Amino acid sequence: MPNLLFRCAKDVHRAAAVLAVLGLSLGLAACGGTPASSADDRPVVLTTFTVLADVAKNVAGDKLRVESITKAGAEIHGYEPTPGDIRKAAQADLILDNGLNLEAWFAQFVEGLDVPHAVVSDGVKVMPIGEDSYQGKPNPHAWMSPSNVQIYANNMAKAFATLDPANAAVFEANAKAYNAQLQSVQDEMVAKLSVLPENHRALVTCEGAFSYLARDAGLKEVYIWAVNAEQQATPQQITRAIEFVKSKQVPAVFCESTVSDAPMQQVVGATGAKFGGVLYVDSLSEADGPVPTYLDLMRHDAKTITTALSGGTP
Structure with a gap:
């Protein structure tokens, strides 16, 4: 971005x-x-x-x-x-x-x-x-x-x-x-995320796009970059995320659907945390995809986060 x-x-x-x-x-x-005017007026x-x-x-x-x-x-x-x-x-x-x-x-x-x-x-x-x-x-x-x-x-x-x-x-x-x-x-969403163990209540993502969700659900938000920039993920940003995941023993990390997850995969490789899955923020999917509506998007993200941070398979 x-x-x-x-x-x-x-x-x-x-x-x-x-x-x-x-x-x-x-x-x-x-x-x-x-184009010619549509019959829909x-x-x-x-x-x-x-x-x-x-x-x-x-x-x-x-x-x-x-x-x-x-x-x-x-x-x-x-x-x-x-x-x-x-x-x-x-x-x-x-x-x-x-x-x-x-x-x-x-x-x-x-x-x-x-x-x-x-x-x-x-x-x-x-x-x-x-x-x-x-x-x-x-x-x-x-x-x-x-x-x-x-x-x-x-x-x-x-x-x-x-x-x-x-x-x-x-x-x-x-x-x-x-x-x-x-x-x-x-x-x-709040009920789903409230069951997470206290030491797993950290949401580590590529971009800091989940501040409002984390606030509502009582999660600690950590990200590689604050907003997507033209030159994404400096070594310092990746190192900071790695240190946090290691120190808190965060079981899973995530990335968004509209950006490359390569920087987060570096965090996975350096910490042993699982890649918890793709989260949706800036865009819905096509009608036959996982998040065709906004309500589906929020349910998908809550389920993905809860499953991965609870130790389930992404």
Whole structure:
């Protein structure tokens, strides 16, 4: 993942490229280059990644058409928008993003578009990143707590009501029903992880993307890097993880689906800990994969963590 800090030279270059693509895209529209209109005339809501799209579909029901800019399995932080993405965004009625510096590309993506957008993390109690050069910056992975996603759902319902006032009551009712499911998953996750032995209550991952989950479940979070960067995993970061796993005798370690697990395999080789499995954070899987919905993602991660840290086979 590209560095989430603002890097002036790169951002200026990227902004120029996006604006150039935007000009091309709008030119294509003027020349009839856009696809023929669909028979589906519902307002279109575009989200930045698949997790948000799934939550939004639950809140929207059948009243809105919800799509994700990025596809299943995509790495969200450093995504490079395509001309097709910008054409699609220009035709959307509403764009939703996570905020908290997650989508480093997003501000430039919407800068030239006359499309309203809403930040779905507004109102979440933000946890700061605690280490490295990112110390004090907000940890953007707030959706890794179902309790936070209840706030996301409520924010979506409000944004949808502004977009489609006639169905405001439907969106509110859908959000309420989905929030009940989120609470059930939250309670289930905490119950699963509460059975771990005290000396195994450590979650060691590649990226520090699990702060909110670890907080909810009472786990100690340790990671190789704070946020995914262009040059991942320095020797010092790997050494720090190795020392922690050895000193605490952590039985298993993990990595995320959208990054290489090679650095964590070095930790496994140096400590004898098991590789506990792949965790999902930034993206859902395809429909026939292990985490086709957000609720599936949280259940999968809780089960994977509990099984591995309890000594089970990943």
